[in-house]
Amino acid sequence: MLDGDRHKRQRQLLIPPFHGERMQAYGEIIRNITEKVFIALPQNEPLSIRTAMQEISLQVILQAVFGLYEGERCQQLKRLLTSMLEVFQSPLGSSFLFFRFLQKDLGAWSPWGRFVRQRQQIDELLYAEIAERRTKSDPNRIDILSLLMSARDEEGKPMTDQELRDELITLLFAGHETTATAMAWALYWMHHLPQVGEKVLQELSTLGDSPNLIDIARLPYLSAVCNETLRINPVALLAFGRVVQEPVELLGHQLEPGTGVYGCIYLLHHREDLYPNSNQFKPERFLERQFSPYEFIPFGGGVRRCIGEALALFEMKLVLATILSRYQLALTTNQPEQPQRRGVTLAPSGRVKMMITGERKHQESPKVVASV
């Protein structure tokens, strides 16, 4: 009944799924980035956990998807992409992307002029990277760009430079903000309810001092915490819209071709018949029963569901496990975080203000919430 356009389906066929041996390598990348970002953070000073998570998720995408680790081009791209992503996060700043009459290039200082120039610089850097890879192909590379460059469509044709650039930007926009927000919410819940963080630490300690990354990702309670986070605070309020192709009846409503339909992830995740006391954070729900793909849909559903799900969940679990097992953190206030719309995501309004209050030598219990 509900279908997307052909081009996007083709893209899904071309993009290799995130799993298998490459996941182990991505795991190392994720752990190293988390350690680096956290070492640079001040201790005993309030900081925005959401900002720290954005830094981690941007670097994960640059390394695992773009294959950019260091160097001038990497730094330039990081600066430009961060600045461009900020535009999409503020409703005011992003309005000129949606209203054509605001799209006037009045020079480098005008909003649209700045956006156009940044976009051009990003394109130049990406095309330079693609050109360099085409001349120096390295079979050992594990990043998604390299895999996309070696992919062939049904007619045996490789992707053009412009298609590659479009894929990279799509993956960046779809995967950066979403994963950062989910990790910030999870850290919030694990400290707002210290018994949850404590249970995660206990579970981690069962894996010994140097746990295998894949084993961490398989831990049942940690997985339940991630699922419950994505249930109670689904990052995407709605799935993408679908257009009805042929007449169909849905929950007693007769839908005709051409009708737009949106699945509301938030409302489904707060249905009391499925999730009693739905505003209560309770990871045990996911240990007590298995929810069907029609009951739990943080990544959407059907053929057009999120293609980054495996990477996002893996990243969430490894980042949370790395932080929790190395650092003691405390929220700077007992006030509950409220969800607030930021761009197309639902993010914590207070940006999850926390302090690093100490380091863990061995795995100890997390500190009880401190009030400043």
Ligand code: HEM
């Ligand atoms: C916690 C993190 C994430 C959440 C909650 C999330 C959620 C979603 C949702 C709800 C959709 C719409 C699916 C539908 O309408 O059925 C979607 C689509 C998509 N996501 Fe994610 N996502 C996350 C992370 C990622 C990551 C890490 C990537 C890639 C690196 C990614 C790439 C995409 C792409 C390319 C689409 C569009 C698929 C298409 O149009 O066919 N996402 N995501």
